[in-house]
Amino acid sequence: MVRYKSKSGKERFILGSIYVFLITLCAIWLIPFIYLVFQAFRGESTAMVTYVIPKEWSLRNFEILLTETKFLQWYFNTLVIALANAVLQTIIVLCVAYALSRMRFKGRRFIMNAMLVLGMFPGFLSMIATYFILKLFGLTSENSVPGLILIYAASSGMGYYIAKGFFDTIPKSLDEAARIDGASRSRVFFRIIMPMAKPIIIYTIMMAFIAPWGDFMYASLISFGHEDAYNVAVGLYKWLDKEHINSYFTIFCAGGLFVSVPITALFMSLQKYYVEGVTGGAVKG
Amino acid sequence: MAEVSLRNVRKQYENGFVAVHSFNLEIKDKEFIVLVGPSGCGKSTTLRMIAGLEDISGGEIIIGENVVNDMEPKDRDIAMVFQNYALYPHMSVYENIAFGLRLRKVPNDEIHEKVCNAAEILGITELLGRKPKQLSGGQRQRVAIGRAIVRVPKVFLMDEPLSNLDAKLRNQMRAEIIMLREKIQTTFVYVTHDQTEAMTLGDRIVIMKDGFVMQVGTPQELFSRPGNIFVAGFIGTPQMNFFDAVLRKKGNEYKAYIGEAEISLPSDIQRAVERLSAVPEKVTLGIRPENLIICDDNAPNSVRAEIKVTEMMGSEIHIHGECFGSKKVIIKVQASDMTEEEQTELLKRSFVSFTLRERTINLFDVDDGRNLAVENAVPVPKR
Numbered sequence: 001m002v003r004y005k006s007k008s009g010k011e012r013f014i015l016g017s018i019y020v021f022l023i024t025l026c027a028i029w030l031i032p033f034i035y036l037v038f039q040a041f042r043g044e045s046t047a048m049v050t051y052v053i054p055k056e057w058s059l060r061n062f063e064i065l066l067t068e069t070k071f072l073q074w075y076f077n078t079l080v081i082a083l084a085n086a087v088l089q090t091i092i093v094l095c096v097a098y099a100l101s102r103m104r105f106k107g108r109r110f111i112m113n114a115m116l117v118l119g120m121f122p123g124f125l126s127m128i129a130t131y132f133i134l135k136l137f138g139l140t141s142e143n144s145v146p147g148l149i150l151i152y153a154a155s156s157g158m159g160y161y162i163a164k165g166f167f168d169t170i171p172k173s174l175d176e177a178a179r180i181d182g183a184s185r186s187r188v189f190f191r192i193i194m195p196m197a198k199p200i201i202i203y204t205i206m207m208a209f210i211a212p213w214g215d216f217m218y219a220s221l222i223s224f225g226h227e228d229a230y231n232v233a234v235g236l237y238k239w240l241d242k243e244h245i246n247s248y249f250t251i252f253c254a255g256g257l258f259v260s261v262p263i264t265a266l267f268m269s270l271q272k273y274y275v276e277g278v279t280g281g282a283v284k285g
Numbered sequence: 286m287a288e289v290s291l292r293n294v295r296k297q298y299e300n301g302f303v304a305v306h307s308f309n310l311e312i313k314d315k316e317f318i319v320l321v322g323p324s325g326c327g328k329s330t331t332l333r334m335i336a337g338l339e340d341i342s343g344g345e346i347i348i349g350e351n352v353v354n355d356m357e358p359k360d361r362d363i364a365m366v367f368q369n370y371a372l373y374p375h376m377s378v379y380e381n382i383a384f385g386l387r388l389r390k391v392p393n394d395e396i397h398e399k400v401c402n403a404a405e406i407l408g409i410t411e412l413l414g415r416k417p418k419q420l421s422g423g424q425r426q427r428v429a430i431g432r433a434i435v436r437v438p439k440v441f442l443m444d445e446p447l448s449n450l451d452a453k454l455r456n457q458m459r460a461e462i463i464m465l466r467e468k469i470q471t472t473f474v475y476v477t478h479d480q481t482e483a484m485t486l487g488d489r490i491v492i493m494k495d496g497f498v499m500q501v502g503t504p505q506e507l508f509s510r511p512g513n514i515f516v517a518g519f520i521g522t523p524q525m526n527f528f529d530a531v532l533r534k535k536g537n538e539y540k541a542y543i544g545e546a547e548i549s550l551p552s553d554i555q556r557a558v559e560r561l562s563a564v565p566e567k568v569t570l571g572i573r574p575e576n577l578i579i580c581d582d583n584a585p586n587s588v589r590a591e592i593k594v595t596e597m598m599g600s601e602i603h604i605h606g607e608c609f610g611s612k613k614v615i616i617k618v619q620a621s622d623m624t625e626e627e628q629t630e631l632l633k634r635s636f637v638s639f640t641l642r643e644r645t646i647n648l649f650d651v652d653d654g655r656n657l658a659v660e661n662a663v664p665v666p667k668r
Contacts, residue, residue: 173371176338181385181432182359195375 039253047246061254071255073228074235077145079262081231082213084149089156089208090201097163098189102175115158123155124217131221144223148231151222152212159207166200167193202273206266213263232259287362287439287472288314289335293344296330296496304330306496307344317466317473319487322519324478326493329444332476336365336442349439359388364433365442368449370425372417372432378404379413382431389436403435406468407461423454434469443475447482459485480520484508492516495666510647512662514569514654517647523574523603523617525647529610530570532558532648541570541648543641544609546586551644557658558648568657569649574603574617576642579631587638590614595632602628604637 007015035052042049043058065071100112130151134140139147170193178188194201212219216233223229230238236255239248267274289312296305305327312318320328333339335346337358345352353361364385372381379400386396404410407427417425426446433441446462447455459482466473477483483490484504492499492507492515500512511517517525530541530548539558541548548570550558558564580587590608597620604616616639620628631637648657653664 171369171371173367173369174373176336176358177365177367177371177432178373178384179338179358180336180363180365181436182388184357184359187388192373 036253036256039250040257042250046248046250048249061250065251065254065258069251070227070230070235071232071258074230074232075258077229078213078231078233080145081148081152082209085152085156085212086205086209088149088153089159090204092153092156093159093163093204093208094194094197094201095189096157097160098167098193100160101164101167102172112160115160119158127218127221130218134222140222141224141226142229144219144226144229147222148212148215148219151218152208152215156208159204163197163200163204166197170196199273202270206270206274209266210263213259287349288312288347289440289472289474290347291331291335291344292347294331294334294341294346295343296327296334296339297342304496305334308498310491310498310501312472312474315470315472317475317486317488319483319490320474320476320493321478321480321483321490322493322499325495327496328476328478328491328493331493332365332442332444332474335440335474336363337361362436362439363442364436364438364440365444366426366429366433366446368445370417370429370449372425372428374417376416377413378409378415378417378420378428378431381417381428382413382435385432385436399435400431403431406434406465407431422450423458426450426458430465434465437469438471440472440474441469443473445477446475447477447479462486480522484520492519497663497666499663499665509645510656510659511571512656512659513665514571514649515665517571517649517656521573523615525571525573526577526611526614527649528570528572528614530568530648532564532566532568534564539564541568541646543570543588546588546640548586548641548646549643550648551646554646554648554658561657565650567651569651569654571647571649572641572645574615575619576645577614577616577639578642579616579618580638580640582636582638584638584640587640589636589638590616592635592637597628597632602631604631606637 038052038054040061041057041059042054043056043060044054046061046064100108131140134147134151137147139150174192175188178192179185183191212231214233215231216237219231220234220237223231223234227235232255236252236259238244239252239255289310291308291310291312294305294308295303297303308327308331310318320331322328330339334341335348337353337356341354345354347353348361348363373384376384382400382403383396386399391399400413401410404413407430409424409427409431412420412424412428417428420428426449429446443462447458450458463486475482475486477486487504489501489503490507491501494515500507500516502512507516507520511520511525514527518527528543530543532539532541534540535547539550539555541550582589588608588610590604590606592604592606594605596603596605599620601620602618604618606614606616608614616637618631623631649655650657650664655662655664
């Protein structure tokens with residue numbers, strides 16, 4: 001049997017303080033969420049009130065949300081955009097990252113650096129220009145779902161960095177062996193590299209799903225004034241206007257709960273890979 | 286099975302560095318060629334150009350009847366074994382070996398037969414179901430070889446395949462490669478930095494330095510008549526000894542002198558020296574450590590050396606010393622030829638005299654290092 005040396009009083013104190021600090025932090029983080037849950041189930045009124053725990057519990061807010069508002073339409077819009085982007089962005093990011101990791105061509109360094117620098121500017125700097133370009137194509141207001149998919153997917157190649165770091169850790173001689181065995185570049189990518197890159201694929205899918213799911217700025221600009229084309233973030237936010245807030249506040253909270261469900265589920269189920277993907281890429285950047 | 290020709294093959298990288306200068310070699314069908322040299326000499330680059338993994342900057346490479354310069358690796362009908370094995374980690378051993386056949390759309394039962402056959406040759410039948418992660422280094426290397434032989438390629442390329450193995454396993458695998466070669470009868474190009482591997486495996490050896498070919502020849506040729514000082518020093522352990530010597534005519538014949546010691550030249554060197562338009566006075570005389578013979582101190586034409594270090598290797602004794610004309614001379618003595626007392630006595634000595642086995646000497650040009658007796662010898666490149 002192994003006997004561990006018991007910790008001294010001082011060590012116990014330090015460890016205890018750290019735990020107290022972390023638990024407090026968790027509690028503070030959780031307060032808004034708990035508040036949201038309570039408000040979502042509050043039955044007595046839809047207005048904003050000064051207390052937290054509801055006097056009457058009810059599911060009425062959800063009922064209103066799903067039957068009397070356009071929430072389902074928004075939810076559907078967001079889901080379509082997020083899923084489409086998850087597919088498109090994952091394909092684009094992995095292809096770009098693989099090419100930058102494996103192929104040597106003129107301007108490769110320049111492209112990598114340029115993308116990195118461009119990525120540091122916030123996206124909304126180009127918002128006005130993007131809006132007008134999309135408008136020319138007729139992809140704003142009522143058509144903003146395909147418009148938004150286009151925007152998100154178009155810039156996705158710039159997020160190559162982590163995936164490239166991951167590919168760099170896979171020995172080049174594997175590609176070479178496969179090419180000599182008779183595989184074309186694309187076959188090497190799909191048959192040899194992809195099966196080994198599961199963590200980074202999952203990481204990329206998650207990132208590609210989450211970003212449009214919670215996007216507000218672009219979505220509100222592109223879908224401006226056209227209620228049917230809102231995504232959840234924009235739609236819900238409209239209920240916080242001065243004229244809406246007292247009739248919609250608890251319904252807003254119920255909607256918030258629905259929004260958090262897919263993201264939470266995604267994270268919970270893929271957490272293991274997520275960590276592997278981030279750190280796997282980080283070892284050799 | 287095919288001949289391979291490399292004609293003026295050249296490799297220059299984008300930054301201007303020339304990795305291989307004008308490489309010329311005709312490889313015969315079923316020949317085993319070893320490319321050997323210190324790291325950075327361009328041997329791997331040359332192999333990778335044959336494989337199609339590196340672009341060729343100049344010249345042409347011909348496999349069989351085809352110029353393959355612009356051909357994809359998969360169309361060249363070659364197989365390659367990598368130093369780090371490069372097994373596909375997510376596939377079983379069976380699938381690793383079968384991968385190339387699957388890509389070539391070989392029917393399943395034929396694949397099965399070929400994979401089992403290759404596995405049997407290499408003795409890895411019981412490993413077919415495992416993943417590469419579950420194998421030892423030697424087993425992985427066998428699988429890598431299996432993956433290469435299963436397709437019966439025209440040319441078999443090996444890039445330092447034994448470097449990642451420990452010494453004992455390396456010896457064992459070396460012997461197996463020799464046996465393998467008997468079984469699969471194809472053209473081999475093998476890259477190594479280990480001169481023992483080069484000597485034991487190669488029908489012919491290509492020695493390279495700084496992107497230049499130093500000499501091409503059979504192991505025996507390279508050992509006994511190295512084309513220049515670099516080849517002489519690279520092949521053989523311990524290294525060949527070099528003496529500053531003087532060439533003088535005595536009667537009808539040229540003789541070499543190390544200090545007072547007079548050394549007669551073997552007849553082929555004698556003839557080669559006579560043919561020279563200008564016979565140099567100063568030359569570098571090279572002789573292998575086993576061809577220095579310990580003698581009495583006052584024996585005629587002997588050289589006396591001060592002993593610095595004596596190494597008892599078990600079957601042989603290496604004496605490191607310093608003498609006239611050479612800062613570093615090594616004498617290799619066969620320990621089994623001496624009694625134990627003689628050995629002990631030798632290990633204690635601080636001076637030793639030796640004579641040279643005259644028929645084994647080589648003479649090199651002092652400036653460019655070329656062997657005077659080898660036609661078309663290549664000068665040692667200067668950095």
